[in-house]
Amino acid sequence: MTTDAELRELLRHTGLRVTAPRVTTLAVVSERHHAETDEIAEAVRERLGSVSTQAIYGVLHALTAAGLVRRLETGARDAARYEIQRHDNHHHLVCRGCGRIEDVPCVRGQSPCLEPSDALDFTVEVAEVLFRGVCSECRATSVLMQTSSPMPPSSNQPPLKEKKP
């Protein structure tokens, strides 16, 4: 848990102007992991009253650009999700049943955790790793297993569009 004063200090220290929407957005993101933009907007409004959607987008951009927040894109047409930048270099599991996202420590634990093999003439700045599959709950309850493995891992599935029930 981070206090409001600490968040203000964090913003100031990063060189960002301190505004109510920014402080509150930062607080919300640090509390609810992997929240979507409109979830965040709703939560911010609960605490501050009216704040425009565009303001939230602006704040999230600023926080992302400043490196205080990390933006996740779990599906091309889904809403972006955000989490606090902890610099612990973790990756994500996304369940195609319930849409839930879980953190998973990096396989190699260090950054860069994955190097594109050998002498490629390419400067890697970011390695994004996303594991798609089925969480234990969904595996137990549902009929999702039919797609379980006709295709090998690292093949993309057709786009899914399930929403959390």
Place this chain on the structure above:
Amino acid sequence: MTTDAELRELLRHTGLRVTAPRVTTLAVVSERHHAETDEIAEAVRERLGSVSTQAIYGVLHALTAAGLVRRLETGARDAARYEIQRHDNHHHLVCRGCGRIEDVPCVRGQSPCLEPSDALDFTVEVAEVLFRGVCSECRATSVLMQTSSPMPPSSNQPPLKEKKP
């Protein structure tokens, strides 16, 4: 290079109906790697005459669902890209300068090439790995280097919107 007859046979064998848009789309995707949807549409039309955009979307969905084609999503708001499913389990480098995409063999060479560490209760079906950075050409020519490493790998950068020049 794959002949037209082979492509028809491939479709039939997969249980898909054989139509001109499907055969041609498959041919186009197998020739131009990582093409975007509208690039594919344009190329298909060059060979077949008028084909609706929605037909192309439908074909690409069908081919993806059947596992003949692999869909790449290199940025949440960018167009999807497609490549032939070669089952060789490779990953991708994407240059933030020119937008070009290069294949890179899997770091571990096998599928699943990456396992979320140890005893997580999660069935991994797909591991998507995307390396973002700068290719040799862009590194040499441009002013992109300013962002080179204030943030450690595996941190997302703010969304980029550069288009190929």
Place this chain on the structure above:
DNA sequence: ATATATGCAAAGGGTTTGCACTCCC
């Protein structure tokens, strides 16, 4: 005082949907 954030409204862009028509099997 001044550059920066926010509010409001509208556009943007890739993708999807609904329905009639046409084609493959």
Place this chain on the structure above:
DNA sequence: GGGAGTGCAAACCCTTTGCATATAT
């Protein structure tokens, strides 16, 4: 013949953009 594929048009959804106003430093 019958069901899937295609064409056409319009809707969708998240996100971005433009400009006036309010705010932080």
